Amino acid sequence: MDEDLLDWRTKGFWQPDPVRTADFLAGRPGLFDGAFTWPVLVARRAALEHNLRTLAGFCAAHGLAFAPHAKTHMAPSLLDAQRAAGAWGVTAATANQVLALRRLGAARVVVAGQLLDRGVLRWLAAEAGAGFEVLFQVDSAEGVRAASGLALPVLVELGHPGGRAGCRTLGELRAVAAAVAADPALRLAGVAGYEGGLPDAAAVTGFLDGLRAAVHALAADRLLGPEVIVATGGSAWFDLVAARLGGDAGGPWPPGHRVTTVLRSGAYLSHDEGFYRERTPFNRVEGELLPALTLWAQVLSTPEPGLAILGAGKRDVSYDEGLPVPRVVRSAAGGGRPGHGLGVTRVNDHHMFVADPRGVLRPGDLVGLGISHPCTAFDKWRAIPVLDDDGTVTDVLRTYF
CATH class of the missing domain: 3.20.20.10 (Alanine racemase)
Structure with missing residues (x-):
């Protein structure tokens, strides 16, 4: 197995045909340009x-x-x-x-x-x-x-x-x-x-x-x-x-x-955006740490009022020290808005239950979720895209657990 290839083995990347990481990055792909499928964990450089x-x-x-x-x-x-x-x-x-x-x-x-x-x-x-x-x-x-x-x-x-x-x-x-x-x-x-x-x-x-x-x-x-x-x-x-x-x-x-x-x-x-946000010493002394990881998941179904089901679960994100936190919603037409009022209530292997009291989510929307406890988030991904502030993918983190 060639570790430098992005292909069918690389969760979150949509690469039916293998591509070298360097060639992939040379095209300056964006997160929402079609090079990825959902869910995918990304890191902000x-x-x-x-x-x-x-x-x-x-x-x-x-x-x-x-x-x-x-x-x-x-x-x-x-x-x-x-x-x-x-x-x-x-x-x-x-x-x-x-x-x-x-x-x-x-x-x-x-x-x-x-x-x-x-x-x-x-x-x-x-x-x-x-x-x-x-x-x-x-x-x-x-x-x-x-x-x-x-x-x-x-x-x-x-x-x-x-x-x-x-x-x-x-x-x-x-x-x-x-x-x-x-x-x-x-x-x-x-x-x-x-x-x-x-x-x-x-x-x-x-x-x-x-x-x-x-x-x-x-x-x-x-x-x-x-x-x-x-x-x-x-x-x-x-x-x-x-x-x-x-x-x-x-x-x-x-x-x-x-x-x-x-x-x-x-x-x-x-x-x-959970366990360590609450416990960081920088809540007590001068300084600040920033959340770097976001899980992007797609709304698969809105089967009843007040409930949305996302296509992500225990195999994709940490849940042992707090559930993910919806931070931003991107509609199928593009553009983002804050995830105010949304809350994750539970996760299955591949599904996430989100309370949506205002009914703002529709199938096909993407939800950007902050994670709680990074130590059990990284280990679920062998390749993690790194994004610049404009959403361009500039690197791919490889993990070895």
């Missing part, structure tokens, strides 16, 4: 570039290294853009993502979790000899044993009650760290944690202060080298990460140790 600059600037201003979470998009061109904007590394969630990122040219990867497959860990050790740096997390004796004897850097993970991973107490973390340090090959590189599941700012602040306390405790135990990594941060609380862990913002680090705080936010790049 201006919003992506704005968001890229915004968080790169935030990290630089607060002394944070940035390793954006690649699980959000797994798109080579966006990874390249993040590297060009100064990213220190990139974050992965799974071994398969690490392999993909290695093949896509990543030089440094933070794995936000344990790796327990010995075959994977042996491969990482071999790749480390070729200059590939991977830091993965452990929170158990089993995690340490899985990597035992391999020359790999390890982060011990601090968690919290009810969280998805991590040592629940400082004592447990110190014991795991001691087991890492006792292994003749493993290297204790620092600590890690994830605060995104905590309910409020007070809980997040307490957890981040716990990460700082963990660094001090491991330094007192003489388990840390001179260079220390502290990796944390999703897309909902990076302002508090900056306030508590950026530089010496939350207090001094242990003397004799140079600490690099690594932020791992991922959803910022495309942002959204």
Whole structure:
């Protein structure tokens, strides 16, 4: 299969005859000129570039290294853009993502979790000899044993009650760290944690202060080298990460140790019009992120008053952290108008139910929908058109999930 071809395998593109991506783009197609069918997920170039600059600037201003979470998009061109904007590394969630990122040219990867497959860990050790740096997390004796004897850097993970991973107490973390340090090959590189599941700012602040306390405790135990990594941060609380862990913002680090705080936010790049719009730290601090993704779906039927059925569903758009939001309507005759009064009520595999109390939608109309939770939107599309402000398609994002 030729990944450069746009053809019958490329959802959203209407290409009965194969065409090379470069040839397709050379024709400067427009979204509504016949080159696409519905539904199709599109990205706005201006919003992506704005968001890229915004968080790169935030990290630089607060002394944070940035390793954006690649699980959000797994798109080579966006990874390249993040590297060009100064990213220190990139974050992965799974071994398969690490392999993909290695093949896509990543030089440094933070794995936000344990790796327990010995075959994977042996491969990482071999790749480390070729200059590939991977830091993965452990929170158990089993995690340490899985990597035992391999020359790999390890982060011990601090968690919290009810969280998805991590040592629940400082004592447990110190014991795991001691087991890492006792292994003749493993290297204790620092600590890690994830605060995104905590309910409020007070809980997040307490957890981040716990990460700082963990660094001090491991330094007192003489388990840390001179260079220390502290990796944390999703897309909902990076302002508090900056306030508590950026530089010496939350207090001094242990003397004799140079600490690099690594932020791992991922959803910022495309942002959204639901889950992260409500939770972004830029609701609390200066700055702004812009929603970059729109799903265009066609009205298939208006079978009863107040109800319209769109031809898009769970296979096309995220629905796990909020339903899509109708933003604009384009009639079959062309021209757009705001989607005021419209609301998505539920989705099936390939159908979307829209409340239309004023009866403004007709079969054949197109509805542009904002999405909620980009991490489960990108993975449904292997090719995503990128639009300039005038609607011209200027690029195609390829994703590798």
